[in-house]
Amino acid sequence: MKIMPWALPLAAWILAPLMLGIINRVKAFFAGRRGPSVWQLYYDLFKLLRKASVYSRSTSPVIRVGPAVVLACMILATLLLPWGGLAAPTTFTGDIILLAYLLGLARFATVLAALDTGSSFEGMGASREVQFAALAEPSFFLGMLVLVLHFGFSGLSNMVAGISLETWQTSGVLLILVACSWFVLLLAENCRIPVDDPNTHLELTMIHEVMVLDYGGPDLAYVLYAASLKMWIFAALVVNLLVPMRSLAPWLQAPVFLAGIVLVMVLVGIVESIVARLRLQQVPKILIGSALLSLIALIVRLVG
Amino acid sequence: MTVISVLLILSCLLLLGSSRLHVAIRVVAAQGLLLGVLPIVRSAENLHVAILILGLSTIVSKGILLPWLMNTCLRLSGIRREIEPFVGFGPSLLCGTALLGLAVWIAVRLQLPQVPLILLTSSFFAILVGLFLMVTRRKAITQSLAYLVMENGVYGVGISMSLDFPFLVELGILLDVFVGVFLMGNLLFHLDREFEHLDADKLTELSDLSEPAPAGEERV
Structure with missing residues (x-):
């Protein structure tokens, strides 16, 4: 077994919580505050892991399984992500679909666990999550379709390895369109601001945070950690699209990749600071817009 | 050229999805600029004066003059946004997807x-x-903007078909559009002054009778 491919998932597992810290720091900077330390999420995770979980008597085992399933899905998904010329630990034909459905399974587990609590509030959050997920899925799959048409259906690692400076010269428009579409997806899927506010807890427009209200202790730690891994996964997808890493020297790829992810996080922080949260009725509009970006990329690929 | 086409598609989608009128005017102006650059890009190898003039006149008329005219109209009428179009903005975007498919099919x-x-x-x-x-929006300003968008499309088709399209004809069309929009602007201004709104939908209710029909009552 080669060691190198494991560097990426390891980096993801170790650094993912740091990325959320960076977002919070950027937001604090824009608000004129000093903000929490970038390591805050690590402290929170350690604190939560030392506590015990409390479960309501009205719940079934589903809620106990939920966080573990979510975390397992995210950890598996990080194993599929390549960086530049370096292949992921596991890669096979069609691993993209597995990636999409691992994310789907994680969502399914969250939603089931939320419904299991029997709280109408969490049920509402679950309903919204599923509604927006249904709208977000086309944009992911259309983007994937474009990449598959362009680079062949031979695994995510090969696809990403196909992106080089020449690709940018011949079909940069495609990459930019899909990356923009996936950036919107990143914001929507990770409950960042134009769609949902990660900081609010008791508010009627919130989606994701409401579903995890009943967790405490290690379960909450799992959910928070899984959320940071999910953020990492989407950021990694966007960075892989945008940086023609194959054209770089091998030793440069890892630092450039990490710098790219940090840059995406800073961008997310800026977006969160300067954009107001959309009204709930407006959210489908930007999700459809994101799918349309991918659709245009598809059309450019097919007829252009 | 691919970039220009993609930007053209995106600007159309923006028009479908946005309710603020001054944004819509800016988007149409940007379209005008794109279309002005288009013939120059298209014939980058054998650029000659006629094409350059065509491009520049397009930029001036569609990118600057007409948007300025519409902006004046907008300012005078004091409307800010399109409220309650016949088809909402979200569904409009969905229809946009279908239209995009139709456009691909035709092409x-x-x-x-x-x-x-x-x-x-x-x-x-x-x-x-x-x-x-044009069909789904209520305000007369949006409808004339829609007319401009349609004309932009016709121009684009002309450019993509052939570059030796008689250049005088193209200029003539530009002039026609300019006069058309000028008249529309005038009309809008007078409409606004007479009726204090620019809701083209309400024009069907014009009559000499002094009392307007009460809401909800069925008209014969």
Whole structure:
């Protein structure tokens, strides 16, 4: 077994919580505050892991399984992500679909666990999550379709390895369109601001945070950690699209990749600071817009 | 050219999805600029004066003059946004997807060799979006903007078909559009002064009778 491919998932597992810290720091900077330390999420995770979980008597085992399933899905998904010329630990034909459905399974587990609590509030959050997920899925799959048409259906690692400076010269428009579409997806899927506010807890427009209200202790730690891994996964997808890493020297790829992810996080922080949260009725509009970006990329690929 | 086509498609989608009128005017102005650059890009190898003039006159008329005219109209009428169109903004975007599909179908179906398909697609899309906006929006200003979008599409189709399109004809069309929009602007201004709104839908209720029909009552 080669060691190198494991560097990426390891980096993801170790650094993912740091990325959320960076977002919070950027937001604090824009608000004129000093903000929490970038390591805050690590402290929170350690604190939560030392506590015990409390479960309501009205719940079934589903809620106990939920966080573990979510975390397992995210950890598996990080194993599929390549960086530049370096292949992921596991890669096979069609691993993209597995990636999409691992994310789907994680969502399914969250939603089931939320419904299991029997709280109408969490049920509402679950309903919204599923509604927006249904709208977000086309944009992911259309983007994937474009990449598959362009680079062949031979695994995510090969696809990403196909992106080089020449690709940018011949079909940069495609990459930019899909990356923009996936950036919107990143914001929507990770409950960042134009769609949902990660900081609010008791508010009627919130989606994701409401579903995890009943967790405490290690379960909450799992959910928070899984959320940071999910953020990492989407950021990694966007960075892989945008940086023609194959054209770089091998030793440069890892630092450039990490710098790219940090840059995406800073961008997310800026977006969160300067954009107001959309009204709930407006959210489908930007999700459809994101799918349309991918659709245009598809059309450019097919007829252009 | 692909970039211009993609931007053209995106601007049309923006028009479908935005309710603020001054944004819509700016988007149409940007379209005008794009279309002005288009003939110059298209014939980058053998650029001659006629094409340059065509491009520049397009930029001046569609990118600067007409948007300025519409802006004046907007300022005088004091409207800010399109409220309650017949088809909402979200559904409009969905319809936009369908129209995009239709545009691709038409462009592929025409089977014109030597015509850049993506440009043809985006031009047809602009025409379709123009028609769609004209039918589904209430305000007269939006409707005349939609007319401009449609004309932009026609222009795009012309450019993509052939560059030796008689250049005088193209200029003539530009002049026509300019006069058309000028008249529309005038009309809008007077409409606004007479009726204090620019809701084209309400024009069906014009009558000499002093009392307007009460709301909810069925008209014969």
